[in-house]
Amino acid sequence: DGGITQSPKYLFRKEGQNVTLSCEQNLNHDAMYWYRQDPGQGLRLIYYSQIVNDFQKGDIAEGYSVSREKKESFPLTVTSAQKNPTAFYLCASSVPNQPQHFGDGTRLSIL
Amino acid sequence: GNSVTQMEGPVTLSEEAFLTINCTYTATGYPSLFWYVQYPGEGLQLLLKATKADDKGSNKGFEATYRKETTSFHLEKGSVQVSDSAVYFCALISMDTGRRALTFGSGTRLQVQP
Numbered sequence: 001d002g003g004i005t006q007s008p009k010y011l012f013r014k015e016g017q018n019v020t021l022s023c024e025q026n027l028n029h030d031a032m033y034w035y036r037q038d039p040g041q042g043l044r045l046i047y048y049s050q051i052v053n054d055f056q057k058g059d060i061a062e063g064y065s066v067s068r069e070k071k072e073s074f075p076l077t078v079t080s081a082q083k084n085p086t087a088f089y090l091c092a093s094s095v096p097n098q099p100q101h102f103g104d105g106t107r108l109s110i111l
Numbered sequence: 112g113n114s115v116t117q118m119e120g121p122v123t124l125s126e127e128a129f130l131t132i133n134c135t136y137t138a139t140g141y142p143s144l145f146w147y148v149q150y151p152g153e154g155l156q157l158l159l160k161a162t163k164a165d166d167k168g169s170n171k172g173f174e175a176t177y178r179k180e181t182t183s184f185h186l187e188k189g190s191v192q193v194s195d196s197a198v199y200f201c202a203l204i205s206m207d208t209g210r211r212a213l214t215f216g217s218g219t220r221l222q223v224q225p
Contacts, residue, residue: 004154006154031211033212033213035215040217040218041217041218042115042200042215042216042217042218043155043200043213043215044215045212045213048211048212050211058212090154090155092155092213094211096211097143097211099145099157099160100157100213101157102147102154102155102156103154104152104153104154105152105153105154
């Protein structure tokens with residue numbers, strides 16, 4: 001079945017550590033996105049990529065980094081510069097002018 | 112910039128009650144509008160969409176009409192079920208900006224009691 005796979009489902013970060021969240025899609029979508037969700041809030045855009053080898057900052061990119069070396073993959077690194085990383089992270093993908101499909105999310109917590 | 116405002120929750124209803132969740136928006140140009148649903152611990156699923164004024168999106172008994180004059184996209188269902196308990200997000204994409212990412216409202220939690 002086609003879809004978006006995020007891993008791991010739960011992730012713990014120590015102080016000063018970088019962690020990477022995986023997002024893989026087999027929908028053949030050109031565009032991919034990372035959102036952050038905090039309790040009681042909507043989703044906020046971290047980074048997005050419209051095409052391989054290109055990505056753009058979203059509204060809250062500070063403390064995060066991404067890469068888009070393959071069409072299927074859009075990993076997100078939460079760096080030690082992100083001082084409040086505890087959140088639910090959602091990856092999405094789409095083709096132009098069509099709704100976005102979402103993965104099941106990764107919940108990141110601080111040890 | 113673009114923004115979406117939803118009514119605050121939680122909304123608590125009895126089974127078979129009528130549901131309305133209000134959503135209004137501010138956007139450049141002519142946005143496409145969406146309702147997504149999130150069940151506990153899961154990602155978002157598209158519930159319905161509308162791409163131009165006066166369009167009505169519908170799915171699983173839910174409906175929403177794109178009202179350009181009132182910049183609204185209210186979600187309705189005639190008879191809710193316990194299984195409809197979830198968080199509902201209104202969202203938009205404005206094609207004028209070149210940024211094809213969704214702008215979300217803060218979400219409205221719906222609790223349906225048997």
